[in-house]
Amino acid sequence: xxxxxxxxxxxxAVGAAVLGTGGGGNPYIGKLxxxxxxxxxxxxxxxxxxxxxxxxxxxxxxxxxxxxxxVEKLPRGDEIIRxxxxxxxxLGRRITHTVSIEAGxxxxxxxxxxxxxxKIPLVDADGMGRAFPEIQMVTPTMFGIxxxxxxxxxxxxxxxxxxxxxxRWTERLARSIRSTWARRR
Numbered sequence: 153x154x155x156x157x158x159x160x161x162x163x164x165a166v167g168a169a170v171l172g173t174g175g176g177g178n179p180y181i182g183k184l185x186x187x188x189x190x191x192x193x194x195x196x197x198x199x200x201x202x203x204x205x206x207x208x209x210x211x212x213x214x215x216x217x218x219x220x221x222x223v224e225k226l227p228r229g230d231e232i233i234r235x236x237x238x239x240x241x242x243l244g245r246r247i248t249h250t251v252s253i254e255a256g257x258x259x260x261x262x263x264x265x266x267x268x269x270x271k272i273p274l275v276d277a278d279g280m281g282r283a284f285p286e287i288q289m290v291t292p293t294m295f296g297i298x299x300x301x302x303x304x305x306x307x308x309x310x311x312x313x314x315x316x317x318x319x320r321w322t323e324r325l326a327r328s329i330r331s332t333w334a335r336r337r
Contacts, residue, residue: 153203156196156264156274158187168260175283176257182215185229186264193268198276199249209245210275211236212253213266216304216330228307232266235303238311242301251275253290256283287326288319302326306333 156164165183172179190196204210213232236247247270252263255278267274279290287299299322300315312329316322 154198156198158190161186172256172283176259179257179261182258182261186261189265189268196264196267197273199273201277208248210249211247213250213263214253214259231305233269235305239303249273249275252278254283255281287323293319
């Protein structure tokens with residue numbers, strides 16, 4: 153178990169840009185959001201995979217869509233928290249840990265913001281070891297782990313919960329929802 157403070161995020165963002173190999177967008181905005189969350193809510197506890205209890209509910213935290221949009225319109229910062237609350241309500245249990253879904257770009261720094269705001273540990277792992285373009289392109293898919301139920305939220309207060317037959321359908325439906333929300337700005 154380690155503690156991550158605001159100053160640690162600078163090196164993490166640089167590493168995310170390198171590991172992202174150009175994917176996942178620029179981690180700069182995510183770094184700023186994570187720094188703000190740590191400043192307001194305190195440091196993040198980073199745990200190794202073997203430190204996660206067997207009964208833990210570990211949920212990846214990520215943003216979806218074109219990362220370049222954030223240069224023009226910053227997120228509110230509570231979108232993922234609202235998605236997590238929607239998922240907790242659906243499952244009838246509390247999320248105990250979060251994890252990065254990809255090592256690269258914005259989604260490397262986003263989980264630090266979520267962990268700080270929810271005061272839950274962040275698992276030192278990710279779903280692929282680099283940035284990826286679609287939800288089903290992560291290691292858990294190879295082992296039959298479903299990406300659903302998945303909760304999504306936008307900056308206006310909308311939330312959606314989806315369940316699908318496979319992770320390819322998760323990708324299709326989640327992107328459709330995101331693009332519908334984006335068109336209604």
